[in-house]
Each structure stands twice: as C-alpha cells, then as structure tokens.
Amino acid sequence: MLCLCGTLLRMSTAQGARARARTEVTAAIKDEARRQLAAEGAAKLSLRAVARELGMVSSALYRYFPSRDELLTALIIDAYDSLGEAAEAAYAKVRGESPARQWVVVCEAVREWGLARPHEYALIYGSPVPGYTAPSTTVPAAARVGLLLIGIVRDAHQDKGVAQWKLPAELRPEARRMAEDLAPDLPPAVVVVLIGVWAQLFGLVNFEVFGQFNRVVEDRETFFRHAAGQLAHHVGLVYPRSGATER
Amino acid sequence: MLCLCGTLLRMSTAQGARARARTEVTAAIKDEARRQLAAEGAAKLSLRAVARELGMVSSALYRYFPSRDELLTALIIDAYDSLGEAAEAAYAKVRGESPARQWVVVCEAVREWGLARPHEYALIYGSPVPGYTAPSTTVPAAARVGLLLIGIVRDAHQDKGVAQWKLPAELRPEARRMAEDLAPDLPPAVVVVLIGVWAQLFGLVNFEVFGQFNRVVEDRETFFRHAAGQLAHHVGLVYPRSGATER
DNA sequence: GCACAACAGAGAGCACTGCTCTTGCTTTGG
DNA sequence: CCAAAGCAAGAGCAGTGCTCTCTGTTGTGC
Structure with a gap:
C-alpha cells in the first residue's frame, strides 16, 4: 500500500527520463493528431500519417495508443x-x-x-x-x-x-x-x-x-x-x- | 427541342431494358449501402463490401456512383x-x-x-x-x-x-x-x-x-x-x- | 555492478480500403 | 448492320489499421 503510494508519487512528481519522454511523445502525438483533425476532419485522421509526420514508424505509435479509436x-x-x-x-x-x-x-x-x-x-x-x-x-x-x-x-x-x-x-x-x-x-x-x-x-x-x-x-x-x-x-x-x- | 422532350419523355415513362436495369441496380446498391450503414455506421460503409454483397466486382460499382462520397x-x-x-x-x-x-x-x-x-x-x-x-x-x-x-x-x-x-x-x-x-x-x-x-x-x-x-x-x-x-x-x-x- | 525484465523503435507483412485503367462483351440507336 | 455507348471484370496502385518479430536501450532488484 504505502509502497505503491510512494511509487505513484515518485512517478507523478519526479518522473524518470523514460517516463518524461513517454508523456512528451504522447503529447506530441496528440498535438499532431489534433492538427490533422483540424485540417481534414476525424474521418481522414490517420495513425500512419501522424507517425510519418512525427518521424517515427507507424507500429511504434501503438506503444502509446493501442488503437486509432483510443487516440480519438x-x-x-x-x-x-x-x-x-x-x-x-x-x-x-x-x-x-x-x-x-x-x-x-x-x-x-x-x-x-x-x-x-x-x-x-x-x-x-x-x-x-x-x-x-x-x-x-x-x-x-x-x-x-x-x-x-x-x-x-x-x-x-x-x-x-x-x-x-x-x-x-x-x-x-x-x-x-x-x-x-x-x-x-x-x-x-x-x-x-x-x-x-x-x-x-x-x-x-x-x-x-x-x-x-x-x-x-x-x-x-x-x-x-x-x-x-x-x-x-x-x-x-x-x-x-x-x-x-x-x- | 421537341425531339429532346420526346427523348426525355420516353426515357422516363417507357425506359428500355438497359435503363430499367440501371435504376434497379442503383436502387440495389443504395439498399445494400443503407443496410451496412444501419449495421455499422457511415465510417465503416465500404464500396467494396457493398459490391461484394451484391455479387459484383468493386470497379463495376463506379459506373453507378463516381465515388464513395457520391453514394453517401x-x-x-x-x-x-x-x-x-x-x-x-x-x-x-x-x-x-x-x-x-x-x-x-x-x-x-x-x-x-x-x-x-x-x-x-x-x-x-x-x-x-x-x-x-x-x-x-x-x-x-x-x-x-x-x-x-x-x-x-x-x-x-x-x-x-x-x-x-x-x-x-x-x-x-x-x-x-x-x-x-x-x-x-x-x-x-x-x-x-x-x-x-x-x-x-x-x-x-x-x-x-x-x-x-x-x-x-x-x-x-x-x-x-x-x-x-x-x-x-x-x-x-x-x-x-x-x-x-x-x- | 550486473543480470534480467520492461520498454521503445524498426521493419515486414496481412487484410482491407478507395479508385484507376485496360480489356473484352452486350445492348442500343442511327 | 455497325459503330458507339454502356457494362462488368480483373489487375494494380497507394493508402489504411493492426500484428508480429526482431533489435537495441533503459531502468531495477539482487
């Protein structure tokens, strides 16, 4: 219990480099997705295009959002x-x-x-x-x-x-x-x-x-x-x- | 003028077999599309699936609707x-x-x-x-x-x-x-x-x-x-x- | 300090999509 | 009767979501 609380606390306040990178990438994905959404609408929002624009391969994006619908x-x-x-x-x-x-x-x-x-x-x-x-x-x-x-x-x-x-x-x-x-x-x-x-x-x-x-x-x-x-x-x-x- | 009127009249009243077939197929496509629409929603409405269900090849469907959006x-x-x-x-x-x-x-x-x-x-x-x-x-x-x-x-x-x-x-x-x-x-x-x-x-x-x-x-x-x-x-x-x- | 586990990215691949183009065949109108 | 127009089929292109496997990397418990 206490141990878990401690872990959570540490993760939310002084997160390690990895965790920080994760939240940053997550935010970048959402930002780019929002840009595409504003430009073309939800129907044309494409995971691959988001990944492409972010310079990563599409499969890597699934580490952050398990599916397109989850991103949405x-x-x-x-x-x-x-x-x-x-x-x-x-x-x-x-x-x-x-x-x-x-x-x-x-x-x-x-x-x-x-x-x-x-x-x-x-x-x-x-x-x-x-x-x-x-x-x-x-x-x-x-x-x-x-x-x-x-x-x-x-x-x-x-x-x-x-x-x-x-x-x-x-x-x-x-x-x-x-x-x-x-x-x-x-x-x-x-x-x-x-x-x-x-x-x-x-x-x-x-x-x-x-x-x-x-x-x-x-x-x-x-x-x-x-x-x-x-x-x-x-x-x-x-x-x-x-x-x-x-x- | 008169000639055109006659043509239009004939087309709308006693249309040839071809024209009738065309309106029938068009209706069938719309019906099937409506079925898929009701089942899965507009996002998942697929021309290929409609064609498949109707026993025709997808490219044939483009004779009736120039694009998916037109069908919609x-x-x-x-x-x-x-x-x-x-x-x-x-x-x-x-x-x-x-x-x-x-x-x-x-x-x-x-x-x-x-x-x-x-x-x-x-x-x-x-x-x-x-x-x-x-x-x-x-x-x-x-x-x-x-x-x-x-x-x-x-x-x-x-x-x-x-x-x-x-x-x-x-x-x-x-x-x-x-x-x-x-x-x-x-x-x-x-x-x-x-x-x-x-x-x-x-x-x-x-x-x-x-x-x-x-x-x-x-x-x-x-x-x-x-x-x-x-x-x-x-x-x-x-x-x-x-x-x-x-x- | 080090081994092990969790994680992140890359790439190939599958099944699917909309759409185009070419190729034959049938119907139709002059 | 014959050219023209309409039709279906097939192959093919570029794109999609998503999965799987394979490397590196990073963090952690002993």
Whole structure:
C-alpha cells in the first residue's frame, strides 16, 4: 500500500527520463493528431500519417495508443476539457454580474469555441465516430459545461428564486428523479427545463457549426445572442433591464 | 427541342431494358449501402463490401456512383426525403387539430424517425461526414421538415394570429431579411423565434439519438413531448386547454 | 555492478480500403 | 448492320489499421 503510494508519487512528481519522454511523445502525438483533425476532419485522421509526420514508424505509435479509436477518445476527452475550460474562463469574467448575463456569456463561449474548432466540436457533439457509444471515461469531462450552467441557475435560485413552470402530472416523477441526481437543491420543474434548454443550446451551436444556418441566418452572432437570451429567460433567469424580449 | 422532350419523355415513362436495369441496380446498391450503414455506421460503409454483397466486382460499382462520397450524398438525400415524408405523414394525420398539437406531433415524428435509424439520422444531422460541406443538391430535401413547421405556424397565424415577442433593435434588420426569404407573410419576430426553435428541436433529438441523455433523462418520451410542447408555446402556438405548461 | 525484465523503435507483412485503367462483351440507336 | 455507348471484370496502385518479430536501450532488484 504505502509502497505503491510512494511509487505513484515518485512517478507523478519526479518522473524518470523514460517516463518524461513517454508523456512528451504522447503529447506530441496528440498535438499532431489534433492538427490533422483540424485540417481534414476525424474521418481522414490517420495513425500512419501522424507517425510519418512525427518521424517515427507507424507500429511504434501503438506503444502509446493501442488503437486509432483510443487516440480519438483521448482527443475527445481533451476537447471536452478544452471546451469546459473556455466556458469556465468566460464565466469567471462575469462572476459578479446578473445570472442572465452569465448564462448568455457562457453560451457565447461555447459557440465561439465550436466555431473556432469545428472538427473538435464535431468530435464531441456531432455523431459519435468510433464505434457506437463513447466510452464512460469521457463522462466527467463531458459534464463540465452542463454543471456550469446548472451552477448559474442554482446561484440565481439561491439568490432570489427563479421563475418556474408548472409541470404536467405525467412528467413529475421523472422530474423528481432528474432533480435528485443532478441538483437536489433545485425545484424539479427548473431542472427539467434546464435539461431541455441544455440540449437546445447545443442544437443552436450544432446548426451553426455544421452549416445548417448557411443561407438562412446571416448575422449569426446577433441571432445567437438573442436565442441564448431566450433560453436564459426560459430557465427563469431574467434580464435586469426587465427582459430583452417580452410578449 | 421537341425531339429532346420526346427523348426525355420516353426515357422516363417507357425506359428500355438497359435503363430499367440501371435504376434497379442503383436502387440495389443504395439498399445494400443503407443496410451496412444501419449495421455499422457511415465510417465503416465500404464500396467494396457493398459490391461484394451484391455479387459484383468493386470497379463495376463506379459506373453507378463516381465515388464513395457520391453514394453517401445519395443516401443523405434519401434520408432527408424519408424524414420529410415521415413528418408529413404524421402531419396529415392531425390536419384538422390545433396547431400546437400538429407541432408536437410533427416533432415526435422527427424524434421517432431518428431513434429508429440513428445512423441515417447522424448522416444528416450529425457531423458532416464526406468532405466539409454537404453539396447543394441536398438543400431542397433538407428543407422539407423546416417548411412543414413554418407551414404549421403560418396556418395558426392566418387563423387567429400567434403570440409574438418583441425583438431587440439590433436583431430587427436580420429578422426582416429572414422573414423575407422564408415566410414573407409572417411577422419577422415570429420567423426569428421559429428558426431558433427549429435548431433547438434538433438539439433535443440529437442529444437523445446520440446518447447524451443516457443516465440523465430516463422517461425520454414524456420529457420530449413536454419539451416539444414548450417549443410550440415558444413560437406562439397555444394549447387549447390553456397551456400544458404555464407560469 | 550486473543480470534480467520492461520498454521503445524498426521493419515486414496481412487484410482491407478507395479508385484507376485496360480489356473484352452486350445492348442500343442511327 | 455497325459503330458507339454502356457494362462488368480483373489487375494494380497507394493508402489504411493492426500484428508480429526482431533489435537495441533503459531502468531495477539482487
């Protein structure tokens, strides 16, 4: 036990030359893979090409990633983390401001991240590429943006309460379940709307990143800000200036 | 001119044995490709495997589709059409009923179509697979569901008017533009919300089809019906029983 | 300090892919 | 009836993921 702890500690802090080289090569592989991903898309990402570009033979690459799909999942996790970081950074900049503004700013950060890296975005919010389901190792990284959005609503709720909708009876048990799992301190009705709005946000970003808005929406930034504001309104966050949109 | 017309007419009505064989083989190829698509996903769809299964040699297949990507775009168009047909069929069944109900029923049809054929759904609403942008030949087929939704709102509007939101000033020019292109007979504010809701609908379906709701939403059908109802509410369609959801 | 094990890279090779080109054969239209 | 066009087949090229074997190298326990 203690011995194992010691080993782990030593490996993570003062790693030997070999271990360091390993992490460096691993990082180099992921970097080059990310470059190819950005250039050509996930479909054309090739292990051999990555190896070639790195000046090593393709079989050597399998010492670091047991398969192409494993490389891809590593990139997926990194992408989730990068997106989460971008969202959290945007959130940090508006910490003191109104919940609605925080919400819109985080949404815009997600959108901008996706527009800047369409292929990485496609990796995580497009169709799942490798097999069928993304391995469960991606779950924690994937949850970051969602948790951030929940946090914003939670703060607003603890502050002065959020407007909430009345749920139809058939949805109430499910709503209770979801609230218990995700945010026990929030009213079930809010959690239900939140989950829906979460998906809808990525619907908006998807359509823009994947070009479905081409020749439909022109001034997409303004449009998105408006839509994100409506989503905020929908989860009960109200703009201080009494609503940018109203009946 | 006349001669050409005659030729075209003859080709489309009483096509020769060769032409018939060609359309038959083309259909068989697409069928087999669709089968493999459903079984393994777009990434593993292989021209050679399709040819093998059909008992022909791979090079022969290039007489019918000039490349793998062309085959895929053919499948994409078919998928759009199939989805559009499903949506229109669902719409036809509730023609006389309230706009809100029509809306929800069409949304549910989209969801069910996607859940039944996740890979075909991924082809059209997931990340664009072939190169970068889907060729413009897919546009008309792609618009069917959107036009159907617009139609529902238009009918409701002509009937008794729909509730509409006040737009912020910065969005008004863009709103006018969008309304002019898509539905000149609808108020710009409605069109803006409609486009947003259109994207949000597919955000909901995306998350469900691609498994983002796994371990988050359990009773997904009820949840979706509720969310679709809220979207209807959002575009100004109101339930006859004074709203399934209210403040 | 040294032997042994774990590791890293190289190369060959397998089965597969998309795609091209050439070669015969069949159908079709003038 | 015959040239032209359409079709299938086969060989072949360049590329892919992945495995296996074979060398060196590096780190570790005795």
